Amino acid sequence: MKESSRPIGVAVLGMGNVGTEVVRILTEKAADLQARIGAPLELRGVAVRDLSKERKGVDRALLTDDPMALVQRDDVDLVVELLGGIKPARKLILAALEGGKSVVTANKALMAEHSGELSKAAEDHRVDLYFEAAVAGAIPVIRPLTQSLAGDSVNRVAGIVNGTTNFILSEMAESGAGYGKVLAEAGRLGYAEADPTADVEGYDAASKAAILASIAFHSRVTASEVHREGITGISAKDFDAAKKFDCTIKLLAICERIDVDGEQKISARVYPALVPLDHPLATVNGAFNAVAVEAENAGRLMFYGQGAGGAPTASAVLGDLVMAARNRVFHGRGPLESTYAGLPVASIDEVPTRYYVSMKVADVAGVLHQVSGEFAKRGISIAAVRQEGAGDDARLIVVTHRASDRAQSDTVAALEKMDSVLKVSSVLRLEGTND
Known part of the structure; x- marks a missing residue:
């Protein structure tokens, strides 16, 4: 590789956990990065919110609280944005x-809301926009979808893309503790933010699902189009019941092509679901992430690793930075946004799913017949039924075969109005099976 003597100027916006690691690696691995790129990287400045805060290992002359002035400097060639938010x-x-x-x-x-606008600006001005670190931390998912599988047809992308919720659900499954207790422990250990809403209500995973769906299916999908449900309603009893069906519970992000009355659409959804214990995603525990990609010719590919954290995410950022810098040196371009397919996003009502429904019922004869009749009215086949308890603690658990989500949700609504069903205590979908 012929080396250029002209350095590539880098501006870093934000110096939280990830920004701190990016600056450290840029400094400590400067010689290696130069050899890989073909030119030296030079840190021109770091934009921070609080100039008075101690920044260990960083020349204070590099710090600024004016990010726009830093971005617009003539000696800056690449900008690394780590501020977060819109x-x-x-x-x-x-x-x-x-x-x-x-x-x-x-x-x-x-990227989940404005990728179209940003990608167009990058294309119009013949520069690169890389965002591998926006999904699943250190796990390479974006690049395989945009490059390695560029000649294949992706049919499904599904996985665990939020470490906080996976830690909480894993601990609930292992310890038998309730949601509130485990959430508090996650906060104490630093896995959950002081305000965990973005994680536990599925907003974080929905943003990542939108990005994955857009890339995988060559269509623009925004976070607002992703069906989203969180984990706050999951109880220890749900895990007890899941075990009896040889399942566990995971918050899944699922993006897939589906056929709706002969029209191809995209389903993009995030929700907690029962997953069979023999499914690869069932064994992903703690704060780890995993994404399974199913392609027409490549088959199923699994990507697993650290989904968050300063150093793992910085690894993905630096990978993108090296690619962008190489393109700068050798006058290349990274992949452009591909939205040629323009597939519409399906309503959750149109998506075929399996359901797990747990009900508190009256302990009287004929309850099972009445409940199964409501499923039959909407053409839903029951795969398994479990009756538990007696008297005031009588419970009925139903697992269905695949049917439209609308039919399933309409059935649940009908069950809630039945005199013999005292309470529909839990409704979860079942994923990872072919039934």
């Missing part, structure tokens, strides 16, 4: 792209 990140990234500077970002929320 504002001011969107404005800063657009300014960088329109100024002819390539951008690397880990901002899932921004």
